[in-house]
Amino acid sequence: MNKLRSINKYLYKYRFRLAIGIFFIALSNGFGVLSPQVVRHAVDMITTEISYNQYFVDTGLETDFIRHFGKTILLFGLIVVVLAIFRGLFLFFMRQTIIVMSRLIEYDQKNEIYNHYQKLDLDFYKRNTTGDLMSRITEDVSRVRMYSGPAIMYTINLLVLFMLVIFTMVRVNAELTLYTILPLPVLGLSIFFVNGIIERKSEAIQRQLSFLTTISQESFSGIRVIKSYVQERFMNAYFSGECEKYKMKTLDLARVEAVYFPIIFLLVGLSTVLTIFIGGLQVIEGKITPGNIAEFVIYINMLTWPIASVGWVMALVQRAVASQKRIDEFLNIQPSIAFIHMPSSEIRGSVEFQNVSFTYPNTGIQALKNISFRVSPGQRVAVIGRTGSGKSSLGQLLVRMYDPEVGSVLIDGKDVRAINLFALRRQIGYVSQDVFLFSDSVFNNIAFGLETEDVDSNNIKEAATYASVDRDILDLPEKYETMVGERGVTLSGGQKQRISIARALVKDPKIVVFDDCLSAVDAQTEINILGNLNEFLKGRTTIIITHRIFSLFNFDTIIVLDDGEIIEQGTHESLMKGQGAYYELYEKQQITEKAVAG
Ligand SMILES: Nc1ncnc2c1ncn2[C@@H]1O[C@H](COP(=O)(O)OP(=O)(O)O)[C@@H](O)[C@H]1O
Numbered sequence: 001m002n003k004l005r006s007i008n009k010y011l012y013k014y015r016f017r018l019a020i021g022i023f024f025i026a027l028s029n030g031f032g033v034l035s036p037q038v039v040r041h042a043v044d045m046i047t048t049e050i051s052y053n054q055y056f057v058d059t060g061l062e063t064d065f066i067r068h069f070g071k072t073i074l075l076f077g078l079i080v081v082v083l084a085i086f087r088g089l090f091l092f093f094m095r096q097t098i099i100v101m102s103r104l105i106e107y108d109q110k111n112e113i114y115n116h117y118q119k120l121d122l123d124f125y126k127r128n129t130t131g132d133l134m135s136r137i138t139e140d141v142s143r144v145r146m147y148s149g150p151a152i153m154y155t156i157n158l159l160v161l162f163m164l165v166i167f168t169m170v171r172v173n174a175e176l177t178l179y180t181i182l183p184l185p186v187l188g189l190s191i192f193f194v195n196g197i198i199e200r201k202s203e204a205i206q207r208q209l210s211f212l213t214t215i216s217q218e219s220f221s222g223i224r225v226i227k228s229y230v231q232e233r234f235m236n237a238y239f240s241g242e243c244e245k246y247k248m249k250t251l252d253l254a255r256v257e258a259v260y261f262p263i264i265f266l267l268v269g270l271s272t273v274l275t276i277f278i279g280g281l282q283v284i285e286g287k288i289t290p291g292n293i294a295e296f297v298i299y300i301n302m303l304t305w306p307i308a309s310v311g312w313v314m315a316l317v318q319r320a321v322a323s324q325k326r327i328d329e330f331l332n333i334q335p336s337i338a339f340i341h342m343p344s345s346e347i348r349g350s351v352e353f354q355n356v357s358f359t360y361p362n363t364g365i366q367a368l369k370n371i372s373f374r375v376s377p378g379q380r381v382a383v384i385g386r387t388g389s390g391k392s393s394l395g396q397l398l399v400r401m402y403d404p405e406v407g408s409v410l411i412d413g414k415d416v417r418a419i420n421l422f423a424l425r426r427q428i429g430y431v432s433q434d435v436f437l438f439s440d441s442v443f444n445n446i447a448f449g450l451e452t453e454d455v456d457s458n459n460i461k462e463a464a465t466y467a468s469v470d471r472d473i474l475d476l477p478e479k480y481e482t483m484v485g486e487r488g489v490t491l492s493g494g495q496k497q498r499i500s501i502a503r504a505l506v507k508d509p510k511i512v513v514f515d516d517c518l519s520a521v522d523a524q525t526e527i528n529i530l531g532n533l534n535e536f537l538k539g540r541t542t543i544i545i546t547h548r549i550f551s552l553f554n555f556d557t558i559i560v561l562d563d564g565e566i567i568e569q570g571t572h573e574s575l576m577k578g579q580g581a582y583y584e585l586y587e588k589q590q591i592t593e594k595a596v597a598g
């Protein structure tokens with residue numbers, strides 16, 4: 001229960017709603033225990049009045065007597081109906097307050113988790129799978145809701161009902177009360193036991209079901225591979241095999257459930273038999289009236305379901321505890337990229353790496369070793385190196401996706417850790433190596449990251465033109481309103497890259513970082529793009545990460561990385577003169593380009 005402490009703040013937030021809910025529970029049960037008492041009066045009246053009937057036989061008053069008798073019974077019936085209506089009405093209000101409260105808590109909790117997710121850094125996302133992130137915000141939250149709604153409601157309901165019923169029963173006859181409620185704990189325990197079995201079997205079913213979901217998801221997204229390797233039949237067999245397992249598990253559960261209800265009814269029946277037997281003896285002794293027996297039978301039945309649900313409620317609480325534990329695990333993770341609340345300042349654009357070394361925390365791979373370089377505002381730098389040489393890591397440190405282990409990254413002479421994180425990221429136009437477009441229009445994909453009031457279609461178009469993708473977009477069926485991403489048109493890799501370049505440019509950044517984002521375009525397009533970008537990049541610090549040499553572009557400095565280290569640094573001319581790694585790379589590229597062209 002301690003684990004559910006995190007929910008208390010929400011219960012406190014909705015304390016008035018909860019209090020009103022408890023009030024309705026009390027009212028509803030109050031009306032509930034009244035009706036058996038009406039039944040008692042009715043039964044007692046019938047037994048006594050029936051015996052008076054003999055006096056009216058052959059007096060001519062018999063019909064009057066019977067009519068009067070019928071009317072009284074009708075009246076009792078009406079009272080019972082009215083009481084039931086009130087009980088139902090307050091039951092409705094009870095659900096309306098408490099279940100609605102649990103929905104509100106669910107909503108708050110989802111927002112809390114989602115907001116927290118957004119704050120966590122890349123390392124967190126590398127360590128945890130998307131499925132895991134999703135299930136905590138969906139399944140786990142709804143399990144916790146079963147605690148804050150139904151579990152709390154049924155528990156309070158049981159307590160209130162139990163007190164009221166036992167109180168009224170004891171007032172009638174303590175001995176009979178004791179005998180009749182004797183089988184109830186047995187009922188509660190056995191249901192709890194059976195529930196445990198059901199619970200375990202349901203878990204197994206759930207696991208199998210999610211496995212089935214994974215299989216089908218993978219086979220839909222990998223359908224091309226399946227078809228080209230002619231594995232349809234194999235996949236079918238595999239899938240139906242797993243379905244078979246799922247079926248067996250569900251049938252197994254159905255068998256357990258089949259004995260569940262008979263047990264409940266048997267035990268309830270036992271209580272009723274006991275009530276009538278012992279009650280009957282006491283009627284004979286004159287201790288109670290036949291009406292009391294009728295009343296008790298109804299009480300027993302009123303207690304049955306709440307007691308039967310104790311096991312269920314306990315299972316709900318157990319599940320909620322486990323789920324809340326999983327949720328808290330994530331909520332307690334603090335982003336390692338600290339959020340320092342500094343005033344946001346304008347960036348001028350100088351970039352400096354001072355003896356930076358960096359190791360990926362999740363894998364222990366050292367990606368950068370003692371990197372130092374300086375870029376003045378407005379300069380253009382190329383970072384060149386083979387795949388795996390640490391180029392992307394360098395770019396990610398600059399936008400503070402990670403913090404360096406040793407050394408520091410400075411912007412305008414200030415450690416990035418001392419700069420307002422959001423202001424920093426907002427003023428750097430970073431295009432990552434793996435482009436990602438949202439399932440939205442091209443327009444919105446480019447405008448992503450702008451404040452709503454800053455969205456201007458001229459700027460979007462201008463950015464697209466600089467990124468050399470404007471013409472491509474105008475060729476799309478609905479131009480800028482065309483849907484892209486998972487549910488939209490299929491764009492080529494190069495088009496996606498250029499749209500993501502436009503997205504970075506539209507922010508009007510002081511510093512631009514392109515991570516291998518021209519890899520999917522051909523040489524001619526590349527020349528066009530660089531030509532168009534030339535204009536835009538004037539006066540902006542530019543860092544272009546690439547595995548290919550752009551000889552047409554005038555870089556102030558070229559940094560050559562290998563295995564996380566800077567092995568050469570200089571201008572195109574000086575590096576060519578040096579005849580080192582850069583020179584070799586250039587020569588090799590010339591040969592392949594000629595071969596392709598020829
Ligand atoms: N998210 C990551 N987690 C762990 N290791 C990584 C991650 N990204 C890259 N690496 C490793 O760091 C090294 C440098 O990678 P990267 O910076 O992506 O090189 P490049 O961009 O030059 O291809 C590689 O050995 C790579 O395997």
Ligand SMILES: [Mg+2]
Pocket residue numbers: 388391392393433516
């Ligand atoms: Mg890379």
